[in-house]
Amino acid sequence: MVVLLSLPLQGCRKKQDEVKIPWKTEQLAEQIDQTRKTEAYKLPAMPKEKSSLQKYWKALDYALENQHASSPSRTLTKKEAREDTTALFAMLKELYGCYAYFNQSDAFAQAEEAVLQAIERIRELDYTAYRSCIRTHLRFLEDQHFLIDQTPLKRPMVTFTMQDTFEKRKDGFYFKDKRVTAIDEETKLETVLKEDALHAGRYVYYQKTNEQKTEVTLHFAKETAQRQKVLPLAAHPSDKAILEKEIQGVPYVHTARMFYAKREQEKADAFLKTAEKFKDSKAAILDLRGNSGGDLLVAERWYRSFSGTVKGGHMQTLLKLPLENPLLEEKFHAEDFAQSLSDLRKKEAWKQLDELHAVVERRSEKQIKNDTLLFVLQDDQTASAAEHLIDRLHSLDHVVFIGTPTAGMLRGSSFLTVYLKHSSLEVSFGNMLTQFSDSYAKEYYGIEPDIWTNDASALVEQLLTQ
Structure with missing residues (x-):
């Protein structure tokens, strides 16, 4: 505490x-x-959606009735998985604030159908397989507040940097007296090289990405290249x-x-x-x-x-x-x-x-x-x-x-x-x-x-x- x-x-x-x-x-x-x-x-513009107050209360009742955690179900029948899936998507339609925003081309209906089809194909259906299936088909939701078992659908982005700095001259950026033309695939160097506020005339590499990096490739004017170590920011x-x-x-x-x-x-x-x-x-x-x-x-x-x-x-x-x-x-x-x-x-x-x-x-x-x-x-x-x-x-x-x-x-x-009724899958x-x-x-x-x-x-x- x-x-x-x-x-x-x-x-x-x-x-x-x-x-x-x-x-x-x-x-x-x-x-x-x-x-x-x-x-x-x-x-x-804000997306528009038609909602029914009666359906909202029904979905809210389901959510409030399933607020308390229980042990994840080790065994899960296909009937139970289908019922949980139907309940989840019905609840999201009525309660989820971003539903209309993400429901381009009936994305939720397609995701629900894909989950139901996957349930029928899975030979050994258990909690882990069901959770993986739900996560896979909801990955189109770019919303870091949306969690399955307290985990976002996508990994967060991380800002990387390197210890050595760059110098800016009239004809471009230099790294140890070599003119840099690209860092990895990035040729617009201003997007990843920022002026060092603590050291005049120096520039620092910063890149925020969802990739897991340990090195980047510096490409130089004379068609040479070298690998350079990068670190996530503390x-x-x-x-x-x-x-x-x-x-x-x-x-x-x-x-x-x-x-x-x-x-x-x-x-x-x-x-x-x-x-x-x-x-x-x-x-x-x-x-x-x-x-x-x-x-x-x-x-x-x-x-x-x-x-x-x-x-x-x-x-x-x-x-x-x-x-x-x-x-x-x-x-x-x-x-x-x-x-x-x-x-x-x-x-x-x-x-x-x-x-x-x-x-x-x-x-x-x-x-x-x-x-x-x-x-x-x-x-x-x-x-x-x-x-x-x-x-x-x-x-x-x-x-x-x-x-x-x-x-x-x-x-x-x-x-x-909410903990889905049969599987106890946690959805936030x-x-x-x-x-x-x-x-x-x-x-x-x-x-x-x-x-x-x-x-x-x-x-x-x-x-x-x-």
């Missing part, structure tokens, strides 16, 4: 009026602001729930996740208090590296407290839930959900589309004034609700994102975990669909930083003292 920790600050604290932001750092923030002001992201897990301190007199917080206000009120409140502290500071550091996500409403409250506005962001979210129906409260009354329905209703600006769907749009037409120079640290493990906070902060002036692309857990959400999925421009963010790939680095802590120190 993680423990709430607030580090005592050593020595004399600098008052905020004594904190001096280096001119070069202020200039960098201004340049980033200007770049953002020229960017416009067009959101794709993770930055937090061994404390919340770590607060100061760096060069600037307040800093590192939070392990977005704590659920209903279950972890003390930790959620402690994190929310940092928003007010940051708002009153000349500069602040929000470290979201390793933040696995959690309560989207807590992330939203932090943003509103810090920014003083409900505006901002470049995404829109569709919720598949009869929010205003009193029967929903009755059905959820006995369930221990991490978020309360009242919070979900009150703390988001939902626009009701019909009895089953509501939408919230976060379209920022222009940058929003913000006086605090905020450094946001991010990495491959910055996920879900933490990414939604990053999206909101992208609309504010004087916010600089440092690190590597986020986890890319953006499209779906977490809502229900959400009731939200979040839409975003591919030029801004991608599922699995995430949201890119303003400044790429594997040592965000050292870079922030440099930015505050240069």
Whole structure:
């Protein structure tokens, strides 16, 4: 169990009026602001679906009746497997928030039929074979929140780097005085070589991919090549729930996740208090590296407290839930959900589309004034609700994102975990669909930083003292 920790600050604290932001750092923030002001992201249209409230309640009843884990069935008859399959796809049709988005060309019906046919072909049907079959035929779901036995359908992407750096000259990139024409198959070197923020004139290889790499091939101008070792970037897990301190007199917080206000009120409140502290500071550091996500409403409250506005962001979210129906409260009354329905209703600006769907749009037409120079640290493990906070902060002036692309857990959400009646196969999925421009963010790939680095802590120190 993680423990709430607030580090005592050593020595004399600098008052905020004594904190001096280096001119070069202020200039960098201004340049980033200007770049953002020229960017416009067009959101794709929300998919439309016809839903029946009666069928929704029936599917929800099945899900709520099968909330509790039991030992996976070692033996499974084909009749039981067929019944579980039919129940699974019926439940997804009514409850899964991304169903319409992924149901191009009747993809779910085709997947269900493929599973049913595979069941008939399998000679020795057991839990493992059935799970493999379901995973295989649902792999078209590009949603990292969708889990089978607590495992995503596809492996997450990883950012790789190498220890040796590159140099940029007038005629291209050089590696140890040899002009590079390609790295593996990539000829647009700017996509994988990023300026080294800590060492002027040097460039670092960064590539986020779902491939398992240990080496890459550097291709040179004189038709020669060499293999070069690459490494996955180090993770930055937090061994404390919340770590607060100061760096060069600037307040800093590192939070392990977005704590659920209903279950972890003390930790959620402690994190929310940092928003007010940051708002009153000349500069602040929000470290979201390793933040696995959690309560989207807590992330939203932090943003509103810090920014003083409900505006901002470049995404829109569709919720598949009869929010205003009193029967929903009755059905959820006995369930221990991490978020309360009242919070979900009150703390988001939902626009009701019909009895089953509501939408919230976060379209920022222009940058929003913000006086605090905020450094946001991010990495491959910055996920879900933490990414939604990053999206909101992208609309504010004087916010600089440092690190590597986020986890890319953006499209779906977490809502229900269901154990299929006969097999006890564990299926987890959400009731939200979040839409975003591919030029801004991608599922699995995430949201890119303003400044790429594997040592965000050292870079922030440099930015505050240069």
